[in-house]
Amino acid sequence: MTLIAPDPLRPHEECVAVPEAFDAGLWFIGRIRTPWTQRADCPRRGDPAGGPDCRIELDARWLSALDGVAGKDRMQVLYWMHLSRRDIVRQNPFFGDGSLGTFALRSPLRPNPIASSLVRLLHVAGNVLTVRGLDCIDGTPLVDLKPEFGILP
Numbered sequence: 001m002t003l004i005a006p007d008p009l010r011p012h013e014e015c016v017a018v019p020e021a022f023d024a025g026l027w028f029i030g031r032i033r034t035p036w037t038q039r040a041d042c043p044r045r046g047d048p049a050g051g052p053d054c055r056i057e058l059d060a061r062w063l064s065a066l067d068g069v070a071g072k073d074r075m076q077v078l079y080w081m082h083l084s085r086r087d088i089v090r091q092n093p094f095f096g097d098g099s100l101g102t103f104a105l106r107s108p109l110r111p112n113p114i115a116s117s118l119v120r121l122l123h124v125a126g127n128v129l130t131v132r133g134l135d136c137i138d139g140t141p142l143v144d145l146k147p148e149f150g151i152l153p
């Protein structure tokens, strides 16, 4: 399997051999438009209050699936960190003298590089949603949109 843009490992980091084949497929359902063109320019975490307005451009074929979304205050956005290496199991995110397991981190480097953010929904116009609270580079593929969870019991 070819790894996309494998970042070099830092001290204390560890990677593994990945499986020969994928277990499932997915469709990118749109693209996310943000002001950031490089990973280093992105915030580590989106800011739904003070972050910049970003656009989610849903592919037109899924337009009907947006019915009921306009008027919601917050949405969960799932997106595919397409520039991430996917074989890394221990990471040293702050260039320290140790590392943590991938599943203890919200790093974009993971076996299935799915990111999620809870965003503030500003408005919906056709297949374009304007939101605040994202942290990905311009052109990042969109995987899913879901309403925010209600309050847990």
Ligand SMILES: C[S@@+](CC[C@H](N)C(=O)[O-])C[C@H]1O[C@@H](n2cnc3c(N)ncnc32)[C@H](O)[C@@H]1O
Pocket (backbone or CB within 6 Å): 039, 040, 042, 043, 044, 045, 046, 080, 081, 082, 083, 084, 106, 107, 108, 114, 115, 116, 117, 135, 136, 137, 140, 141
């Ligand atoms: C720490 S992750 C958090 C992602 C998401 N909010 C989460 O918690 O699942 C955000 C970082 O991922 C990196 N990043 C942004 N877009 C990316 C992309 N398309 N592919 C790989 N890495 C990306 C940037 O360095 C950004 O600061």
